[in-house]
Amino acid sequence: MRLITFLRHPWTAMLARWGRIPGLRTAKVTLAAVLAYVAADLLNTTEAPILAPLTAILVVQVTVYQTITESLQRVLSVLAGVLVAVAFAAIVGLSWWSLGAVVAVSLVLGQFLRLGPHTLEVPISAMLVLAVGAAAASQAAEGRVYETLIGAAVGIAVNFTIAPPVHVVPAGVAVAGLATRLAGFLRALAAELRTGWSRHVAQNRLTAARDLSAAVLAADRSMVRAEQSAVLNPRGGEVRVAQPRLRTALTAIEYCTIVVRTLCREIFDRTFYLPPEMEGEVYSPDARPALADVLDAAAAAMDEVAAVAAGTEPIEAARARVAEQLDELQRRRDMLGRLLLVDPHADAAAWQQHGALLTAVDRLRVEIEAAVRPAAEPWRPPSLADGPRRAARRMADAADEALPVVTDRSRRAMRRVMDVAAEAATEAAANLAGPDPYAARGHAPDAGTGRPDEQAAADAAAAAVRAAAESVAEPERKEPEREPPPRPGAAEPDAGRD
Numbered sequence: 001m002r003l004i005t006f007l008r009h010p011w012t013a014m015l016a017r018w019g020r021i022p023g024l025r026t027a028k029v030t031l032a033a034v035l036a037y038v039a040a041d042l043l044n045t046t047e048a049p050i051l052a053p054l055t056a057i058l059v060v061q062v063t064v065y066q067t068i069t070e071s072l073q074r075v076l077s078v079l080a081g082v083l084v085a086v087a088f089a090a091i092v093g094l095s096w097w098s099l100g101a102v103v104a105v106s107l108v109l110g111q112f113l114r115l116g117p118h119t120l121e122v123p124i125s126a127m128l129v130l131a132v133g134a135a136a137a138s139q140a141a142e143g144r145v146y147e148t149l150i151g152a153a154v155g156i157a158v159n160f161t162i163a164p165p166v167h168v169v170p171a172g173v174a175v176a177g178l179a180t181r182l183a184g185f186l187r188a189l190a191a192e193l194r195t196g197w198s199r200h201v202a203q204n205r206l207t208a209a210r211d212l213s214a215a216v217l218a219a220d221r222s223m224v225r226a227e228q229s230a231v232l233n234p235r236g237g238e239v240r241v242a243q244p245r246l247r248t249a250l251t252a253i254e255y256c257t258i259v260v261r262t263l264c265r266e267i268f269d270r271t272f273y274l275p276p277e278m279e280g281e282v283y284s285p286d287a288r289p290a291l292a293d294v295l296d297a298a299a300a301a302m303d304e305v306a307a308v309a310a311g312t313e314p315i316e317a318a319r320a321r322v323a324e325q326l327d328e329l330q331r332r333r334d335m336l337g338r339l340l341l342v343d344p345h346a347d348a349a350a351w352q353q354h355g356a357l358l359t360a361v362d363r364l365r366v367e368i369e370a371a372v373r374p375a376a377e378p379w380r381p382p383s384l385a386d387g388p389r390r391a392a393r394r395m396a397d398a399a400d401e402a403l404p405v406v407t408d409r410s411r412r413a414m415r416r417v418m419d420v421a422a423e424a425a426t427e428a429a430a431n432l433a434g435p436d437p438y439a440a441r442g443h444a445p446d447a448g449t450g451r452p453d454e455q456a457a458a459d460a461a462a463a464a465v466r467a468a469a470e471s472v473a474e475p476e477r478k479e480p481e482r483e484p485p486p487r488p489g490a491a492e493p494d495a496g497r498d
Contacts, residue, residue, distance in 0.1 A: 025060075025165075028158055032056040036154040043150070046143040055151025060159050063167070065231040067159045071152035077118040078148040080109050081125025082141040089137035094130050102126045164233045168242045171226035172310050174219040175250050179306035179371075181215055182256060186299035189264070190292035197288065202268040209261040216254050223250055230381040242311065244375030249309045252371030256302070256364060263360040270353045287339040291357075294332045298364055301325035305371045319372045326369055333361050 033053035040049030059071040084106050092098045103123045110119030125144060132140045185208065192201050223246060230236035230243070270283075283291065304325060307318040337358055344351040 032158040051147035052151040056155040059155035063229040077121035081122040085126040085129035167226040174222035176306040176310035183299040183302035190295035193292040243379040290336040297329040
């Protein structure tokens, strides 16, 4: 696939490789495997410590963050499989039914631990340990765990210390390539509008516009990889600088593809609802070239957006050229609007479709302008604590669903405490605001007693404490059912009736 891509787009493929030393990852994987084997051999984990270099090869991934996550998942999968095998080896030996039980329990445990692609490592480790027998199971388990830890540690160390990769350039090339592809699409649509037009051509353009979504997903995957490469990476500053520019451009270009698809849909609908003999007359002889000029101006602006995303030239100069192209786009759009002006009473369908077409052009201009807008705030890599926070939140939600009685009682208790405290605070505020009637009449309170507002506050605090204690110690009593109020117009019950 890469060979085909290189043959089709050699300059883009070479630009994507720019900034990376050829063969660096191969050398790092080889070095990690050799160091892991030497370390395991020196520690004398097993007679042939081949599992350590195997683990090192598997965990040296594209980014430092992926290397660490792969290492943790692999260690956890091996540890889970070893524990299952040791537990079964202490009770039964290797047989057809024990093997099936080990595989089933290991798979369920892997799914429970959410190991993903490493789930199969759990039954594999369990079967390998179970195959040595009950006598040597513990020794084989220890050796497998030690070698896995050694391989994972060596792989992380090698990928972290030797040129930790950042993927800013591939992400910029992907975003710039998406903008270039969208510009080429707009130019092709403009050329077909000038040469000839039919329902078949309109349908093909609409299908091609829908295919742009796959290119957007590919660029987004490259952008996500670049963002992940900044996590735990001493060279992550390059990603922090380039990420706002690239993410802003990618988001706006994605919206542009949606607007272009809408624009193609409006053109296709205008062609579809006309008789077959009038397909070529979907727009007037002056309006069709004007629409093609608008698309050419949008394509020229998208080319400058690609220059901003690639970052191969001064960003401010490219942004200035985008502004110039947008001014030209606005001028051509105004000209197209005058040519598409129709009387809504004479042709309501044309008036509606022309308005939708001009709205799509306006939206396209806005999104192109947003693609090169400077970011409002700097970007930081996602925190590693977000995952544990989400896990803790899921556990709290699960506990809330599993224990509804306890949680409901606690919520109701807290609500009653808050109601009592609010009533007491309101009463105390009223006492503070209004004068004491006894003080106004000259009757002083007895000695040893506090002021009325202080006494009210103390009574409120005591009532809140009593309400909390009653709510925690006793279940909530059901309130007596209240009779529904009489319906309007219904006869009221006789007050004198027994």
